[in-house]
Amino acid sequence: MSQVRIPAALIALAGLGLLFFLLPLAGLIVRAPWDQAVAGITAPETVTALGLSLFCSVAATGIALVLGIPLAVVLSRNTGNLRGVMRALTTLPMVLPPVVGGVALLLAFGRRGLVGSLLDQAFGIQIPFTTAAAVMAETFVAMPFLVIAVEGGLRSLDPRYEEAARALGAKGWMVFARVTLPLLRPAIFSGAVLCWARALGEFGATITFAGNFPGRTQTVPIAVYVALETRPDSAIVLSLILLAVSVAILVGMRDRWLGAL
Amino acid sequence: MLLVVAVPLAACSPSLNGCSWQGNCTEPRDTTIFAAASLFPAFTNIGSQFQANEVKARGRVVTRLRFIGAGTQMLTAQIQQGAHADVFASADTAHMATLEDAGMLSGPARTFAHNKLEIAVAKGNPKHVQTLADLSRAGLVVVLADPSVPAGKYAQQALSKARVTVRPASLELQVTSVLSKIALGEADAGIVYVSDVTSNAKVSGVTIPDEQNVIADYPIAILKSATNTTAAQAFVDLVLSPDGQAILKAAGFQGA
Numbered sequence: 001m002s003q004v005r006i007p008a009a010l011i012a013l014a015g016l017g018l019l020f021f022l023l024p025l026a027g028l029i030v031r032a033p034w035d036q037a038v039a040g041i042t043a044p045e046t047v048t049a050l051g052l053s054l055f056c057s058v059a060a061t062g063i064a065l066v067l068g069i070p071l072a073v074v075l076s077r078n079t080g081n082l083r084g085v086m087r088a089l090t091t092l093p094m095v096l097p098p099v100v101g102g103v104a105l106l107l108a109f110g111r112r113g114l115v116g117s118l119l120d121q122a123f124g125i126q127i128p129f130t131t132a133a134a135v136m137a138e139t140f141v142a143m144p145f146l147v148i149a150v151e152g153g154l155r156s157l158d159p160r161y162e163e164a165a166r167a168l169g170a171k172g173w174m175v176f177a178r179v180t181l182p183l184l185r186p187a188i189f190s191g192a193v194l195c196w197a198r199a200l201g202e203f204g205a206t207i208t209f210a211g212n213f214p215g216r217t218q219t220v221p222i223a224v225y226v227a228l229e230t231r232p233d234s235a236i237v238l239s240l241i242l243l244a245v246s247v248a249i250l251v252g253m254r255d256r257w258l259g260a261l
Numbered sequence: 262m263l264l265v266v267a268v269p270l271a272a273c274s275p276s277l278n279g280c281s282w283q284g285n286c287t288e289p290r291d292t293t294i295f296a297a298a299s300l301f302p303a304f305t306n307i308g309s310q311f312q313a314n315e316v317k318a319r320g321r322v323v324t325r326l327r328f329i330g331a332g333t334q335m336l337t338a339q340i341q342q343g344a345h346a347d348v349f350a351s352a353d354t355a356h357m358a359t360l361e362d363a364g365m366l367s368g369p370a371r372t373f374a375h376n377k378l379e380i381a382v383a384k385g386n387p388k389h390v391q392t393l394a395d396l397s398r399a400g401l402v403v404v405l406a407d408p409s410v411p412a413g414k415y416a417q418q419a420l421s422k423a424r425v426t427v428r429p430a431s432l433e434l435q436v437t438s439v440l441s442k443i444a445l446g447e448a449d450a451g452i453v454y455v456s457d458v459t460s461n462a463k464v465s466g467v468t469i470p471d472e473q474n475v476i477a478d479y480p481i482a483i484l485k486s487a488t489n490t491t492a493a494q495a496f497v498d499l500v501l502s503p504d505g506q507a508i509l510k511a512a513g514f515q516g517a
Contacts, residue, residue, distance in 0.1 A: 111402075112446040128447045129402065129430035211431025211442070212407060225434065229334040230409045 025243065032240055033233045040237035048215045049223035049238065056131065056219055057199040060138035064146045064195045069188065072150035073176070094144045101140055102208025109136065109209075133210035134217045138199035145198050146191035153187020154180075190253060197249050201242065289325040292492040293345060297352035298435040299376065299412065299453075300479070301330040302460035303512035304350070307505050311496055324492040332410045332435035340365060340484065347487035348496055350479060352376075352436075353411035357480045367487060370480035373500050375515040376454040377474050378412075378419050380467035381443050388449050390467050393423040396450055404439050404448040405429040412436035415475040416452035423473040440464060459513030479514070 033040070040046060075087055093101055109116040109127045119125040127133050157180070165179045181188075203221040210217040212226065220238055227235035296304045308326045315323055329336070329346070337356040340346055341363060349366075350373070351357045357370045382390050388401060396403050405427070406413030413432060420427055430448060433439045439451040444463040454477065458466035481500055483493045499505045506516045 106445060106447060110445065110447045126402070129404075207434065211404065212434060213429065213431050217431065226407060226409060229338050 053220040060199040061196040064143040068146040076154035098204030102205035105209040137205035142199035146195040149191025295346040296350040347493040370482035374479040376477040407432040456513030
């Protein structure tokens, strides 16, 4: 097979594009206060933000798994207009500016919100400014990534496996748990990792819905934003940590979807 | 989060205003003003006045004012990182001094207004907040500005003067976010500027006595990087003029 020649102009533009991605990363790495990096990572405020970010992003991914896989199943089995509407609703948070998502969450789950006011009156539960709010904001923004990945997996699934299971007498739930889920494992895994990474980086919806308080709602991205002014060195160190996590994800998943992407 | 407002222009149509390629261009020139979030309502009005003056004197709009409003700390960081601005109006002297020390001002900064703190509560004060000490009451959702924001720094000073310890629900990144959380009903009380309460119809203010209060000084300066120094100077002059001072007072500020 002969190699198709790529026009030089395309190569030049591609190089520019690559450089555009590369330079900010280089900036972070070059300007990083490496001598203070260890002190920066172990500083109490950094540890607090990291711990909270880890907790919130894992919790958000957990919720996304519990709600997102069934949602993907329903989406993949439905046809027609309803599916289109549901699919649009599910993917909306991916294209919605996160700050708008945060405002929407406030208007739904805030003290005066549609659901929030009922929660407040009935149980005295107030969601905004709590860690739960940070988890909800991250789930709202990140879950679509999981749903899309799992739905894609479901649609490329060979239906004969499920048919065979049913022919052998397995009931709906049994087929799902013993046949569908195991076959979906790669899609669920890559969807969960993408979802987790998106949750880890969430800023706009979190700051709007959950506010900013160290140890409660100040996740790493918000800590970076706050520190940029007062402690620029720790902002860079925190950014480096997020960068390292992102690179680790890419490297770790290279066999699963980097090659196929 | 930034608020950007270009003052609406009267009768400005690119095809009709004679902007030719030879350069005899009558297209309005941009002048960028970085202003502390708390100044936004007052500066928008001063901008309208500026435009009206220009139309009166020159017969048309010569300058297009672009206001960028955000927390003073964020604006300072942006200017330090090379963001273009002609004029900077800060909510404290510390951040202005940072830029002065960095040699980024074209001349000395001038104080053009003062602001005091006030407790902001929902309209009508349903939770009956009377003093700073009430902010430590259990069950009251209090939101402050982050200590890196001038309003947050001042709030801390006022609270320590009053010997009150507050457990805030959130430390917002600009004073206007404190205000919006109260206006939305998500927080019961917060510490903001008197001018913030004046400019927001959805909140009420509870006065903080002078002995506990903090006076915020607002300095304004033209930056060395300014590209439209004439218009920048004209804007600063207007802010300091009786007209500008009247607008600031109407917005809840104290004059220079």
